[in-house]
Amino acid sequence: MAGCREMRSGAISPHRPAPKEAFTSKPSGPTPFARRPDQRACGPGTGIGLPSYALDLEIAAEVAELRSADLWDLGALGVEVRDDETTQRPGEGPPPGRALLVGWFSDRDKAERAASVLGGHLREVEDRDWGETWKEGLGPISVGRVFVRPSWVAVRAPDDSVEVVLDPGMAFGTGSHPTTALCLAALSELLVEGGGASVLDVGTGSGLLAIAAKKLGAREVHANDVDPVAVEVARENAARNGVEVLFSGEPLASLPGRFDLLVANILANTLVELAGEVASHLAPSGKAILSGILLPQEAVVRRAYLAAGLRPLEELDRRDGEWVLLAFGREPAE
Ligand SMILES: C[S@@+](CC[C@H](N)C(=O)[O-])C[C@H]1O[C@@H](n2cnc3c(N)ncnc32)[C@H](O)[C@@H]1O
Numbered sequence: 001m002a003g004c005r006e007m008r009s010g011a012i013s014p015h016r017p018a019p020k021e022a023f024t025s026k027p028s029g030p031t032p033f034a035r036r037p038d039q040r041a042c043g044p045g046t047g048i049g050l051p052s053y054a055l056d057l058e059i060a061a062e063v064a065e066l067r068s069a070d071l072w073d074l075g076a077l078g079v080e081v082r083d084d085e086t087t088q089r090p091g092e093g094p095p096p097g098r099a100l101l102v103g104w105f106s107d108r109d110k111a112e113r114a115a116s117v118l119g120g121h122l123r124e125v126e127d128r129d130w131g132e133t134w135k136e137g138l139g140p141i142s143v144g145r146v147f148v149r150p151s152w153v154a155v156r157a158p159d160d161s162v163e164v165v166l167d168p169g170m171a172f173g174t175g176s177h178p179t180t181a182l183c184l185a186a187l188s189e190l191l192v193e194g195g196g197a198s199v200l201d202v203g204t205g206s207g208l209l210a211i212a213a214k215k216l217g218a219r220e221v222h223a224n225d226v227d228p229v230a231v232e233v234a235r236e237n238a239a240r241n242g243v244e245v246l247f248s249g250e251p252l253a254s255l256p257g258r259f260d261l262l263v264a265n266i267l268a269n270t271l272v273e274l275a276g277e278v279a280s281h282l283a284p285s286g287k288a289i290l291s292g293i294l295l296p297q298e299a300v301v302r303r304a305y306l307a308a309g310l311r312p313l314e315e316l317d318r319r320d321g322e323w324v325l326l327a328f329g330r331e332p333a334e
Contacts, residue, residue: 053111055103057120064099070118071103075110077155079103141175144188146212148175151240162215165240166208167233175208179265179291182318182325183209186289189316190261193217200224200281202252202264202274207234207245209263214243224248224255258283264290268297272304279308282330287313291325298324 055076059067061083068079083099094100104125105111115122140149147157148164157163166174175184187209191197196219201210204223207230214221223245225231231249238245248255252274260283264271271278271290278288288310293301302312305328316327 052125053105053108053122054125055101055105055111055114055118055120055122057101057103057118058094059099059101061094061097061099064101067101067118071101071114072154074103074114074117075107076103076105076114079154080152139176141181143175143181143184144186145216146175146184146188148184148208148212150174162212164208164211164215164237166206166211166237167240174206178320178323179293179325180208182320182323183263183265183289183291184212186316186318186325186327187213187216187261187263190287190289191216191218195219197260198222198257198283200255200257200259200262201245202262202278203266203270204234204247205230205265207237207247209265210234210245210247211238211241211243213261213263214238214245215241218261220246222246222248222255222257222259224250224252226251252277252281255281257281258286260286262286262288264288265292268293268301271301275304275308275310278305278328279310279330282310284330285332286330287316288328288330289316289325290328291323293324293326295319295322295324298326301326 055071057067057071064081064083068081071079080102081099082102083094101120103111103114105114111122140147140153140155142148142158142161145161146164147161148166149155149157151165151167164175175181187199191199191213193216195217197217198220199210199213199218199222201207201213201221201223204210204225207223210221210223221244223234224247225234226249228249231247234245235247238247258281262278262281264274264278266274271292278290282288288305290301290305305326306312310328310330313327313329316325318325
């Protein structure tokens with residue numbers, strides 16, 4: 001599903017070309033990137049400062065690590081390094097042998113002191129700019145018990161959360177999209193450490209949901225995607241997080257096993273097509289968490305899953321703006 005790939009801005013990301021995380025059928029109306037009540041941003045009262053100042057330092061690449069350490073010591077909340085390794089497009093980054101460091105600060109005094117010690121150019125970052133960063137899925141976010149941190153942003157995870165370090169590359173799934181966030185919140189509710197659940201993530205994209213499931217306490221996690229690029233990115237992300245997830249590029253129909261929890265964040269028409277397969281991959285008492293459904297599509301998805309023999313678990317259904325998450329359960333074996 002090419003429409004589920006995202007591209008990112010070169011402005012903050014050291015890696016790749018331009019934004020955005022959107023489903024193919026991106027609706028009009030409220031932005032699908034709006035922050036949700038259960039999603040804690042960096043900012044006042046969260047324990048994680050919202051960066052308001054950026055200190056740009058152009059330096060010799062060989063001292064980048066040293067100067068990064070200095071920025072941290074001087075109170076930076078995050079340090080970003082752009083050099084010729086992290087910049088892929090010619091002419092976009094600093095000249096060969098040079099590196100651009102960006103130190104992010106929330107405290108003006110600290111930012112000014114860092115500028116007086118290290119030099120460089122201090123600029124104020126408008127809230128609007130940071131908001132744009134969020135929209136592009138480039139900032140860290142917290143949803144439920146999951147803290148998702150882009151691999152190139154260094155901020156501390158809240159103590160009570162599990163951290164997923166992610167580089168979504170060209171795959172969908174930074175956590176910033178409401179459909180992903182709804183799934184993260186559901187996984188946070190349904191999985192407990194030591195609970196022993198087996199999980200299948202259908203349409204894993206960047207691997208975020210699968211990795212989060214494992215970190216939230218799933219015993220065993222399988223994941224698939226029909227897009228080979230996504231599978232590759234997801235494997236890299238699982239390795240980055242040091243968790244074992246069994247990834248496959250095979251369609252759901254070819255996957256063996258039955259699972260306690262199946263999560264699928266895919267477009268509604270695909271969810272409808274997969275209803276029978278989803279049902280047959282659920283263990284007795286297994287639950288399916290379906291996301292990627294726009295409000296007007298809810299009825300058709302609901303009908304397909306009832307027809308597949310599952311029962312609605314309405315207490316687990318959730319809504320975020322125009323998006324809904326539907327939950328279904330398989331009856332326990334007689
Ligand atoms: C919206 S993205 C979701 C990514 C990630 N799970 C998340 O929640 O952020 C949907 C993903 O499903 C994949 N996909 C589409 N149709 C599929 C199918 N029939 N079986 C498995 N994966 C599929 C796409 O390639 C894409 O990576």
